[in-house]
Amino acid sequence: xxxxxxxxxxxxxxxxxxxxxxxxxxxxxxxxxxxxxxxxxxxxxxxxxxxxxxxxxxxxxxxxxxxxxxxxxxxxxxxxxxxxxxxxxxxxxxxxxxxxxxxxxxx
Amino acid sequence: xxxxxxxxxxxxxxxxxxxxxxxxxxxxxxxxxxxxxxxxxxxxxxxxxxxxxxxxxxxxxxxxxxxxxxxxxxxxxxxxxxxxxxxxxxxxxxxxxxxxxxxxxxxxxxxxxxxxxxxxxxxxxxxxxxxxxxxxxxxxxxxxxxxxxxxxxxxxxxxxxxxxxxxxxxxxxxxxxxxxxxxxxxxxxxxxxxxxxxxxxxxxxxxxxxxxxxxxxxxxxxxxxxxxxxxxxxxxxxxxxxxxxxxxxxxxxxxxxxxxxxxxxxxxxxxxxxxxxxxxxxxxxxxxxxxxxxxxxxxxxxxxxxxxxxxxxxxxxxxxxxxxxxxxxxxxxxxxxxxxxxxxxxxxxxxxxxxxxxxxxxxxxxxxxxxxxxxxxxxxxxxxxxxxxxxxxxxxxxxxxxxxxxxxxxxxxxxxxxxxxxxxxxxxxxxxxxxx
Numbered sequence: 001x002x003x004x005x006x007x008x009x010x011x012x013x014x015x016x017x018x019x020x021x022x023x024x025x026x027x028x029x030x031x032x033x034x035x036x037x038x039x040x041x042x043x044x045x046x047x048x049x050x051x052x053x054x055x056x057x058x059x060x061x062x063x064x065x066x067x068x069x070x071x072x073x074x075x076x077x078x079x080x081x082x083x084x085x086x087x088x089x090x091x092x093x094x095x096x097x098x099x100x101x102x103x104x105x106x107x
Numbered sequence: 108x109x110x111x112x113x114x115x116x117x118x119x120x121x122x123x124x125x126x127x128x129x130x131x132x133x134x135x136x137x138x139x140x141x142x143x144x145x146x147x148x149x150x151x152x153x154x155x156x157x158x159x160x161x162x163x164x165x166x167x168x169x170x171x172x173x174x175x176x177x178x179x180x181x182x183x184x185x186x187x188x189x190x191x192x193x194x195x196x197x198x199x200x201x202x203x204x205x206x207x208x209x210x211x212x213x214x215x216x217x218x219x220x221x222x223x224x225x226x227x228x229x230x231x232x233x234x235x236x237x238x239x240x241x242x243x244x245x246x247x248x249x250x251x252x253x254x255x256x257x258x259x260x261x262x263x264x265x266x267x268x269x270x271x272x273x274x275x276x277x278x279x280x281x282x283x284x285x286x287x288x289x290x291x292x293x294x295x296x297x298x299x300x301x302x303x304x305x306x307x308x309x310x311x312x313x314x315x316x317x318x319x320x321x322x323x324x325x326x327x328x329x330x331x332x333x334x335x336x337x338x339x340x341x342x343x344x345x346x347x348x349x350x351x352x353x354x355x356x357x358x359x360x361x362x363x364x365x366x367x368x369x370x371x372x373x374x375x376x377x378x379x380x381x382x383x384x385x386x387x388x389x390x391x392x393x394x395x396x397x398x399x400x401x402x403x404x405x406x407x408x409x410x411x412x413x414x415x416x417x418x419x420x421x422x423x424x425x426x427x428x429x430x431x432x433x434x435x436x437x438x439x440x441x442x443x444x445x446x447x448x449x450x451x452x453x454x455x456x457x458x459x460x461x462x463x464x465x466x467x468x469x470x471x472x473x474x475x476x477x478x479x480x481x482x483x484x485x486x487x488x489x490x491x492x493x494x495x496x497x498x499x500x501x502x503x504x505x506x507x508x509x510x511x512x513x514x515x516x517x518x519x520x521x522x523x524x525x526x527x528x529x530x531x532x533x534x535x536x537x538x539x540x541x542x543x
Contacts, residue, residue: 038476038484038513047513047530048152048169048475049205049285076205076278076285079416083479105531 023058023091028099031092035084043103050077054103061097069093137464139539143508146526146534147176153528155293155454157214157224158520163259165224166534169208172197173226175259183260186253188228195261198251200232205285207248207274210292215330216300222255223330225268225302227292233270240277241311241406244320247274248290250304252330268302268332269347273322275309280405282376282415284310289355293454298366301335302328303349305356305370312395312408315352318344323392325350325359325370325384339387341437350439352389354410354430358455358517363468367497369442369457371472374449375410376479377421378430380441381455381472383497388439391431399434401427418480421447442493443500450485451475454516458490460523463539466490471506471525473514486511488527508537 032044039050046052053061067074068085088096147153152169162178165185172187172194187194188201188209201209207229215223230249238245249272254264275288289307297303308314308323315323318341327335327349334346344351349368358371358381368384375394382390393399394410401409413419413427431441445452455472463469469490476486492502508527516528525537 035478038478038486041513041531045531047532048515049283049287077283079280079282079284080479083416083418 023094023096023098025095025098025102028092028095028097029103031096032099032103036096039080041105043105044100045105054100054105056100058094058097058101061100062093065093065096137541137543139462139464139466139541141507141537141539143510143527143535143537146536147182148533150528150532150534152208152530153516153532153534154209155211155516156518156526156528156534157212158518158526159214159218160521162520162522164526164534165212165214166528167209167212167226169210170203172201172209173212173224173253185255185260186226186262186265198228198230198265200230201228202231203229203287205275205287205290206283207287207290207292210290211294211305213294213296213302216296222257222259224253224255225294225296225330226251226253227294227304229274229287229290230267230270232267238274238276241275241279245274245276245309246271247276248272248292248306250294250302250332268330269304269321269326269328271321272304272306272326273309273311273314273320275311279310279408281310281408282411291353291356293357293359295359295361297327297361297368300330302326302330303359303368304328305359306353307355307357308353308392308394308410310406310408310410312398312404312410315354315390315392315394317351321345321347323351323353324348325353325356325368337386341387349386350384350388350390352392352435352438354390354392354394357453357515358472360456360470362470362493362497363457363459369455369470369493369497371452371455371470373451373453374430374445375424375428376415376418377425377447377449378441379445379449379452379474380430381443381452381470381491381493381500382431382439382441383493385439387437389435389437391429391433391435391438393432393435394428399432421449421480421482440498442497443491443503448482448485449477449479450482451477451513453514454518454528456517456519456525458525458539459519460539462523462541464541464543466504466539469493469502469504471517473517473527475513475515475530476511486513488514488517506537508535 041047044054184194187197211227250269291306293305304326340348396404476484478484488506513530
């Protein structure tokens with residue numbers, strides 16, 4: 001009986017479309033201030049020679065952070081980004097991506 | 108004799124009590140009220156300012172150009188860079204890239220009569236046959252002498268007085284490795300009206316100790332760009348060089364009590380430094396490979412080694428690649444080294460005026476904030492008390508401005524307020540009010 005229930009559950013799960021878990025923007029804001037704010041400035045606006053990283057789709061930021069975490073070089077400051085992305089979990093990447101999508105610096 | 112000694116002792120004790128009491132009262136009473144007020148917001152990478160007695164402020168934006176804020180708050184864009192719009196005129200040779208662009212600005216000491224401003228910028232006008240790789244000469248930084256119109260809203264003459272400060276043209280395998288790295292760029296007019304130009308090593312190992320290349324140097328020149336007659340660099344060096352062996356100087360100012368020059372510069376994952384300059388002295392930075400016990404380094408530059416992309420104890424890194432190498436006999440030892448950390452010291456300005464109370468005469472030092480390998484980010488302005496011999500500090504206090512930002516440019520105004528540019532896009536006026 002239990003095996004039958006398990007099989008049904010697996011079947012239902014497989015039948016459902018894959019849905020990414022939405023990141024928590026508030027948690028992303030907190031994480032951003034721990035690791036990213038000093039270089040990229042408030043709300044990811046970009047400061048000095050560090051680029052603007054806000055206003056991008058979640059998919060874009062997620063892809064870039066995962067690439068850096070995997071050690072891929074993308075541009076001249078990749079060394080710094082690879083170091084900063086190394087400790088990020090999947091959940092933190094989702095949260096950061098959600099926060100940066102709509103982050104705005106109002107001044 | 109005995110009597111005399113006794114009298115002297117009594118007088119000394121009395122004097123000490125009075126003086127001690129005075130000091131105690133002063134220390135307790137004359138902590139000024141410090142207040143920061145935004146002057147301009149929404150700027151694009153503001154870098155440096157020059158303020159006149161009437162409140163007129165000239166300022167640079169690294170990728171846009173030179174502008175002026177009138178005392179009534181109106182902003183006029185005076186001299187733009189390639190691609191800028193809305194400026195009275197532009198220099199088609201001026202460009203920005205990475206850390207480089209339009210940077211320092213300083214007024215002539217006779218500005219009221221000649222309306223001359225000195226401006227540092229990156230330029231492609233003097234590349235000549237160089238700049239084909241990172242391992243050859245690339246003259247890409249200049250100092251311009253601009254004469255303004257009577258209404259101060261346009262440039263009537265531009266004369267390039269220094270045209271051969273090196274620039275990094277290509278990406279290299281370093282942290283912050285993009286073109287334009289370590290570009291220095293602060294200008295100040297010092298005692299006697301001479302112009303001081305602070306430079307960076309542009310990620311080239313041979314630069315700081317080279318006798319001829321101007322990268323990694325502090326220059327002292329007249330208003331035509333000629334060497335100060337009293338500059339005393341080692342034999343064979345370019346006579347415009349006041350000090351050499353620098354990494355990336357973005358802060359320079361002169362102590363009000365004796366005119367002595369002090370610099371502030373970024374450290375390499377360790378040891379930001381304030382240094383008391385000595386004419387002809389060596390700041391001790393030498394990032395060449397195959398030197399001082401080091402082997403080959405990425406792109407011939409050992410400046411972040413060892414293991415440049417990984418965090419490690421700053422003291423261990425400092426022992427391998429020191430900021431101030433003690434093997435140099437002419438070393439200028441640092442006044443302060445930020446407790447061995449690198450957090451990105453940028454601009455610096457001595458606090459002038461009794462309104463600063465107990466902080467009068469201290470060196471306000473802006474810190475950009477770099478949190479790498481466990482180092483606290485540390486965005487702040489420190490007020491550093493420097494010993495009379497310039498070789499140490501006797502006090503350090505964080506300026507209570509109420510916020511933390513990337514403090515890029517600091518300069519005193521004639522009214523003894525401090526103007527501060529932050530990378531986030533604002534310029535603040537910081538006032539101090541004495542409580543006595």
